Amino acid sequence: MMILLKESKIFLDTKEQKLLAISGKNPRSAIGFKQDGTFIIVTVDGREQSSVGLTLYELASFMKSIGCEYAMNLDGGSSSAIYVKGKIANSALNKEGIRVSNALTVIETTPELLAKM
Numbered sequence: 001m002m003i004l005l006k007e008s009k010i011f012l013d014t015k016e017q018k019l020l021a022i023s024g025k026n027p028r029s030a031i032g033f034k035q036d037g038t039f040i041i042v043t044v045d046g047r048e049q050s051s052v053g054l055t056l057y058e059l060a061s062f063m064k065s066i067g068c069e070y071a072m073n074l075d076g077g078s079s080s081a082i083y084v085k086g087k088i089a090n091s092a093l094n095k096e097g098i099r100v101s102n103a104l105t106v107i108e109t110t111p112e113l114l115a116k117m
Helices: 056-065 111-116
Strands: 002-006 028-033 039-044 070-073
Touching: 002 028, 002 056, 028 056, 039 056, 056 070
Parallel strands: none
Antiparallel strands: 002 070, 028 039, 028 070
């Protein structure tokens, strides 16, 4: 993972974070946090005619433009997919999805369910 925004400032150092190989336009996934605690998950398609993807700098700029104070780049490339209710919701490179070793899961719940946990 790579930090994109820190205290609302673009914070990218691909050389320092040893990520020069991924600096071009690619599919991307990121998570950001706004000052009020709201979090935003973004998935950007790429490597297709309708969407070429974003560079890390472009992703950082986008996250800042939608109000994030802090943001991190997650996995990218062909594993960038967002699932909503069990179905791929973006135009992922692999329409069937691919096996990955990690995932970020967001589950909607209620105060009543949380009290039982």
